[in-house]
Amino acid sequence: MYRLTKEQELIQKAAREYAEKTIEPIGAQIDRENLIPRAILNGLADLGMFSIPFPEEYGGGEAGYLSYILALEQLCKASLGIGMIISVNAVGLSVLNTFGSAALKERYMPDAACGKTIMSFAFTEPGTGSDPKQLSATAVRRDGKFIINGTKRFISNAGYEGPMVVVCREEGSGKATALLVDKFCPGYSVSEPWEKIGAHGGPLYDVYFKDVEVPADNMLGDIGHGMWVLKVAMIYGKIGLVGLFLGAALAAYEEALSYAKTKTHRGTPIASKFEHIQMTIADMTMKYEAAKWYAYHLGHVADTVKDQNLLIKEAALTKMFVTESAIDLCRMAMSVHGSYGLMKDYKIARIWGDVIFGPQVEGTAPTLKVLAANVILNS
Template sequence: MDFSLSKEQKLIQQLASEFAEKYVEPVSNQIYEEKRIPEDLIKALAEYELLGIPFPEEYGGSGAGYLSYVLALEQIAKRSAGLGVTISASMLGAGAIMNFGNEGQKQKYLPPVCQGQHLASFAFTEPGTGSDPKQIESTARKEGNYFILNGTKRFISNGSYPGPLVVFARDTEINSISAFIVDKFCEGYSVSQPWNKICARGSNLVDIYLQDVKVPEENLLGERGQGFPILLTSIAFGKIGTSTCALADTLAAFEEALNYAKEKLHRGEPIAKFQAIQLKIADLAIKYELARWLCYRLGYLADTMKDWQQFAKEAALTKSCVGDNAVHAARIAMEIHGSYGLMEDYKISRIYNDAILGSQIEGVSDMQKLIVANNLLK
């Protein structure tokens, strides 16, 4: 077993770290306050080739694999959870096209995402269903060479940005779920006001309304009626990003706590002198290492594993553990800060809110555990 990173992986990690320090850190407060990502930042990410890391070069990516994506996203999301979620959500939509699209779809939709002109979206959640996508009520009706889509999708990341939307709807003729690629802002596409989130501020989250949206037959993603397996596999790949954002929150909490413990004085000496603080710092180090190796492992498995059902189990296991772990880490870091942590002036207050996200999206932690158990018990 070799835990060392390749030269290329180290370079990408270093590049992302430098990028985040130079371009993300200076605007991280602005992202939080204004609740939007500056347009220039997405373009800069593309210039540094950080938006299509796992995708092959022929589609505008770097061909560097999912482990490299994890290494880069960790560095970026540590500085801004909002930006991290934006990238992760776009990778979820684009990843579905990469895994299930035909050649024409990949050629058309992936390069603009890698070049930062577009952000992809992925829509399964509806007002009536999140954890149980079999209950999807949006409909697709076949009419000649088109499908007509109707329905409301809830909590869709990047829904206000132009780009491809991978959307799931019940194909009424065959009474089964199919997946489609919709060009956002086509006729019949509209969005709500952005949701006012307590976490990952800056990432765009809206409801999407599809009203008689005419989707050409060639925009069917994968086979007709095969939407459910496409959904499950794509979400499994999406969990690489979601888990990495939780890893980044854990690292941010760890670093903030470490700095605070060294700087905050008690009777003239840093609070780090107290054993109770030292135990918490060690707990944070343990939590970071645990999350790090699970996420790196998931990236490695995405690059090497052939059985997608097994991969889905590993992704669920990772997200469940790393998502809950981030919440615990943020809590410990908060305790080290005492009352100061409750003040918005202190970064830990923001990290504390950001940390809850990983255990909630793309299926709550309990649902992840059910995926793991079902796989083990079948």
């Protein structure tokens, strides 16, 4: 058992206060417009929310992954879309911090750490979402540059200025290779945003590369290291998602509590009148607490573990548990609301559109089970 440090408590409190005062009042607007106002992103940047776990040397908070999860939970209680922007930026920063040269880190990390630019990570293509062997975007090396051509699909943060990590097939070797591209450089363009059923505010685009040139020095790692880059991105992507969907779970839990205490039947709140509402609230408390401690444990493991395989296993299992718990909690909260839970005027209906995303992204349950079982059975 561990206690939160003073720093972790302060970060959690700052995120909670900002979410309650500034994001919650416009949660429905964000959902409708599928857009986070720039003023909100600037406010989050002022609080250091874009770079909690990254080294101070590059503008980060150096406060660890447990702090990161604590902050995302509070922010995503108000808007999951905000968490998508922060967590994908953090995936880019993790990869850059792990594989980038000192020059690349100095050039790109401080701006992305303070929210001036926002990073993306582009792997998925129309033909593949999880298999690097099927990558069709190409990078051709010529005269000290790479020339990139191809299409990337469902890319988060692609509409914001900043660097994008692009995993493509290097033509000489035929191997997956990761390059850092400045978004909106010549040859870069994006589609209209996809019309998602939830997670609004974090729009997804298809991205088109037409003879996009990047200096050869913008390679992350070496030719053929794209798989390793993807592996690191998937680990830290899952940690972010755990924070996001824990926030959605907490939002569902609190909506159920509040509705049960305020909705009355013959003058008595349904929480006092109906035993099955009390049973549901007890079940919800148990489920939220289990998800919360599993999530916080992952943050603690990410901050302390030396063995990367252990982190892969923990991230896969926690991500599955927390995202499934968020769906269960939302379903239970909707049942507490009766028919009102199906109406868009109620926050719980919006949360339903959000939680359904959890199990589909950063690895589906079957792939994560195989990943975790491999570590468990071979250690």
